[in-house]
Amino acid sequence: MIKQDVIIIGAGMSALIAAHKLAGKMNVKIFTKNIKSSNNSWRAQGGIAAAVHKNDSPCNHYSDTLKAGCLHNDQGAVSILVEEGVIRLNNWIASGMSFDTDSSGSFLLGIEGAHGRRRILHAGGDQTGARMMEYLYNKAAIAADIQIYENEQAVDLLAEDGRCTGIITKGTDERVYEHHSHFTILATGGCGGLFEATSNDPSIIGDGIAMAYRAGAALSDLEFLQFHPTLIVHNGITAGLASEAIRGEGAILTDEKGSPIMRGVHPLRDLAPRDIVARVIEGYIQQGKQAYLDITPISNFRKSFPAISKLCESAGISLENNRVPVSPGAHFLMGGVITDTFGRTTLPGLYAIGETARTGVHGANRLASNSLLEALVFGERAAENILKESDKIYQALSQKERLIEKQNTSCRAPVLPTRKEIRSKISLSLGVERDGEELKSLESWLHGHGAEAHAYADRSCWDRETIERSNMLLTGWLMARSALERTESRGAHYRTDFPHRDQNKWQGKQIIRQIQPKRATVIN
Numbered sequence: 001m002i003k004q005d006v007i008i009i010g011a012g013m014s015a016l017i018a019a020h021k022l023a024g025k026m027n028v029k030i031f032t033k034n035i036k037s038s039n040n041s042w043r044a045q046g047g048i049a050a051a052v053h054k055n056d057s058p059c060n061h062y063s064d065t066l067k068a069g070c071l072h073n074d075q076g077a078v079s080i081l082v083e084e085g086v087i088r089l090n091n092w093i094a095s096g097m098s099f100d101t102d103s104s105g106s107f108l109l110g111i112e113g114a115h116g117r118r119r120i121l122h123a124g125g126d127q128t129g130a131r132m133m134e135y136l137y138n139k140a141a142i143a144a145d146i147q148i149y150e151n152e153q154a155v156d157l158l159a160e161d162g163r164c165t166g167i168i169t170k171g172t173d174e175r176v177y178e179h180h181s182h183f184t185i186l187a188t189g190g191c192g193g194l195f196e197a198t199s200n201d202p203s204i205i206g207d208g209i210a211m212a213y214r215a216g217a218a219l220s221d222l223e224f225l226q227f228h229p230t231l232i233v234h235n236g237i238t239a240g241l242a243s244e245a246i247r248g249e250g251a252i253l254t255d256e257k258g259s260p261i262m263r264g265v266h267p268l269r270d271l272a273p274r275d276i277v278a279r280v281i282e283g284y285i286q287q288g289k290q291a292y293l294d295i296t297p298i299s300n301f302r303k304s305f306p307a308i309s310k311l312c313e314s315a316g317i318s319l320e321n322n323r324v325p326v327s328p329g330a331h332f333l334m335g336g337v338i339t340d341t342f343g344r345t346t347l348p349g350l351y352a353i354g355e356t357a358r359t360g361v362h363g364a365n366r367l368a369s370n371s372l373l374e375a376l377v378f379g380e381r382a383a384e385n386i387l388k389e390s391d392k393i394y395q396a397l398s399q400k401e402r403l404i405e406k407q408n409t410s411c412r413a414p415v416l417p418t419r420k421e422i423r424s425k426i427s428l429s430l431g432v433e434r435d436g437e438e439l440k441s442l443e444s445w446l447h448g449h450g451a452e453a454h455a456y457a458d459r460s461c462w463d464r465e466t467i468e469r470s471n472m473l474l475t476g477w478l479m480a481r482s483a484l485e486r487t488e489s490r491g492a493h494y495r496t497d498f499p500h501r502d503q504n505k506w507q508g509k510q511i512i513r514q515i516q517p518k519r520a521t522v523i524n
Contacts, residue, residue: 068365274492
């Protein structure tokens with residue numbers, strides 16, 4: 001039997017998890033616009049959450065996830081996450097993926113914000129993402145039917161007769177190709193690179209969201225962007241992320257005088273949900289003050305957190321003072337391309353997994369360390385569904401790949417704002433706290449620079465940089481529209497003009513509004 005073809009856009013954890021599930025049964029092509037390490041999975045410090053301890057349960061994990069998500073979660077999806085997560089993670093551990101253990105062989109479980117108990121597995125202390133990615137790439141290297149194409153930018157999705165049939169790509173030589181496939185998976189990550197301060201790889205700018213929108217797939221919850229409260233900052237420069245695991249091991253958030261700043265704010269104090277901690281620290285910054293992580297309670301900090309120690313030292317921050325300057329930064333998008341619990345989008349043939357997808361598990365605010373678990377669970381479920389659906393797809397691919405030699409010579413690429421300009425505008429209006437007038441101003445500015453028009457343009461003749469900035473403008477515009485539509489404060493979306501947080505007054509999530517009915521639907 002001839003193997004069918006699957007294209008995956010993105011090379012992070014969810015992409016590799018799906019690829020491995022498909023390997024041996026289908027031909028898998030992975031495209032990434034930069035090198036394969038230019039994604040957020042390599043940067044994941046905190047770990048992966050799962051109720052693996054005998055004193056824990058999926059029910060407890062489920063409850064914590066809903067509380068952190070401000071009851072905006074898809075409860076069915078959360079049940080799948082926490083119940084299947086334990087089973088699927090144990091399967092990977094049995095196959096060789098390792099996590100930190102004590103001398104008796106028991107997992108060294110950490111605790112992070114909004115978790116009721118210790119359930120975070122780590123690898124290499126604060127190098128969980130890198131260790132897991134190394135393991136997955138080593139397995140991919142010996143899989144004959146997994147091919148990885150670096151520096152090949154996905155420009156758009158191909159669709160025929162209402163079904164996604166592949167992608168258009170552009171290499172560093174600016175040559176344009178069509179790649180046809182039976183199934184296509186978006187795994188392009190979130191959009192942290194739209195902001196000046198972010199924990200993300202700067203290349204993560206919402207490409208998948210823009211491509212899905214242009215192709216007509218439905219989007220949801222784009223207003224819910226989580227800001228991590230503790231990015232490491234020094235002399236106004238972001239050096240990296242200080243994992244929440246540091247606070248889980250006893251570090252305390254303080255002001256410049258060393259006084260705790262979370263006391264009396266929330267019962268969980270330093271381990272309160274991220275949106276709450278981020279707003280407290282943002283308040284200090286708005287007053288021209290600096291917040292710090294006091295790491296004095298952590299013995300042998302360098303051994304426990306080697307990657308974070310290296311980040312601090314590279315930035316010129318002396319750990320001898322036992323305090324690390326921190327500030328909030330864009331971290332994780334809870335919304336994205338709407339999928340069901342099998343990764344299927346509203347466009348047949350197109351799947352979305354990882355941070356690109358809006359599975360509904362995170363609600364309005366992601367519970368710490370649930371992202372890697374989501375990548376594992378729903379990456380595998382998407383692959384399993386593709387294998388099941390492949391029996392129904394019989395059409396042959398007349399041409400798997402072709403070079404588009406004759407481009408539109410009359411096409412002129414637009415003159416767009418610089419990345420710096422776009423990031424500055426988006427950071428100002430779509431930050432930790434938002435205001436209706438500022439959101440309107442941002443929406444108008446983005447619209448004035450062609451954000452909406454780019455949803456219809458033929459971009460294959462544009463250069464790679466222009467395409468990326470176009471995606472930045474379009475994704476930012478969609479987020480601004482979504483943030484304007486939600487006239488309440490919930491989780492990571494905080495409106496200063498609608499600050500009330502009484503959960504009895506929270507609106508339902510099925511507020512449907514078609515921003516662009518001819519192309520796509522955004523559901524708030």
